[in-house]
Amino acid sequence: MITTSKKKAKRQNSDVDLPSDRGKDSSRKEGLEILKDDKREATKKRSKEQRKEYYEREMEKRVIRTNPLGRDRFYNRYWWFRRDGRIFFESSDSKEWGYYSSKEELDALMGSLNIKGERERELKKHLEKFFSRICAELQKRSKDMAHKIALEEAVLRRSTRVRAPPRQNPAKSFLRYVNKWKED
CATH class of the missing domain: 1.20.5 (Single alpha-helices involved in coiled-coils or other helix-helix interfaces)
Structure with missing residues (x-):
């Protein structure tokens, strides 16, 4: 009998919800x-x-028109033309232009910007936003230039034993024109 009463007590205890359990569930x-x-x-x-x-x-x-990335403390404007792969800067009076063509130069520029100023803070923000794309374009451009230089050097190393007569260039054919209708 003791076992059946224990079972009944366990059932009754399990059916009763304690207020603390309800609070935990909610x-x-x-x-x-x-x-x-x-x-x-x-x-x-x-x-x-x-x-x-x-x-x-x-x-x-x-994109048809490009806006400048920003200005520095001297009011120089910085431009990034996406297809060119360099950062250009224009002087405040628009008379002089320059460019940054390597990642090291770009890092030096970003390090020299003072974020306490409004113009340079905005410029640095834009440079950081496009940093990965700009670096990829800079590296691509440097590889292309190295490849182009290698091709030019390969063309210059021709053998001197094989000489072909100079061909007539069709682009310069106008230089050989003789006026036959000219009256003396």
Whole structure:
């Protein structure tokens, strides 16, 4: 008999909900809802960022006009023409132009910018935003230039034993023209 009464007592105890258990369940549910809301907000934020990046990539493909990256403390304007692969800077009076053609020069420029100033802070922000693409273009340009120089050197090393007569260049055929209708 003792065993049956113990079983009945266990059943009765398991059927009774304690108030502390209810509080834990409700707080767990609230915690789960908060986590779900956080996940929703994070996915919304990611999708918004992805849409913005996609929009920027598509606009970059269709760019007709380029805006400057920013200005420095001397009001020099910095430009990045996406197809050229260099950072150009224009003096404040628009009379002089220069360019940065290597990653080391770009790193030195970014290190010299003072972020306490408004213009240089914006310039540095834009440079950091496009840094990976700019570096890729700089490296691509340097490889292309090295390849071009190697090809030019290979063309210059011709054997002197094989000499072909100079060909007539059709582009300069106008130089051989003789006026036959000329009256004396």
